[in-house]
Amino acid sequence: MNKEQFERALQELKSGNEDIRPSDVVVFSEPLRSALNQAIRVGRISLTDFLKLLDLDREQGKQIISILVERHLFFISTFTSQVDTFYETRLSASTRPMTRLRPDVWKKVDD
């Protein structure tokens, strides 16, 4: 990832602060999109592999990953060891804003 790609990736990731949705990934630029696609499909990725995927140094990687963690796409995995940090990936987002109705209202419709 060259400097321009890195700056663009940071800008795209910082453009929102809510959970990263599947539709966000679709519009990310390359090579960020491909790297995230791979991490999401596999479900778990090490810091070392993620840095390699994006050709980032540790400092750049730290900046990218901290946003991915903040936006709940990456979670630190229990597989993390002293040798390497692992991240679980989880796409999220509600299909509609969660608004709570009376808990029995839908049951009443079915009854």
Next chain:
Amino acid sequence: MSKIVSVHSFRGGTGKSNTTANLAGLLSVDGARVGVVDTDIQSPGIHILFNLDESQMVHSLNDYLWGKCAIKDCAHDVTDHLGAQAKGKVFLIPSSIKAGEIARILREGYDVGLLNDGFRDVVSEMNLDYLLIDTHPGLNEETLLSIAISDALVIIMRPDQQDYQGTAVTVDVARKLDVPKMLMLINKIPQSFDLDDVRHRVEQIYKVKVVATLPHSEEMMALASSGIFSLKYPDHPVTKGLKAVVAELQG
């Protein structure tokens, strides 16, 4: 190695659920353990093909999404409905067919991330070889999620101008999500059409492998979703096409 396969069409009525059920049936004939998830929460229907009625549904996908149960608890073993040919197992995770529960999910929505977790959990906890996801037509967050975590995507379309345009959108999005294997199936082709010509044209337009061209079938219509077509008509041309899809998924 387990495989997650999304079965999708941009428009409704393409035979998506029917195809998903048939793929599950044929995979089980070859001895596979297959999970089928009906994520078409707004208009569920695949349970009909497996002869699972409301009274037999202990838990549905809706219950899992509302945190009432684990996803494994929603899986119903429907292998018996497939007959003696099934050497493996088929488990169906249906969506609720209760009007109030469908209305609730439309009204309140749900966290798509729970599907992410549920798909992975059910594959590992039930030791599945394949998880087939029957998606909702069109594109929304849950469909994109299904595609994003799938190892293969089967796109179904009919030779219809509206399908042609919509399918182009699906193919484009799937490419952006780097699906490792994208297959296309053209369904309900009128008898008067040349199947090879249709295949050639579609492959040229989308640059995606058309793995089966299925002619419109009177026998399929007559069966009216009361069973798994490919198991009832093992030598039918439609079954031959479906077997070609299965072979691609197994490869």
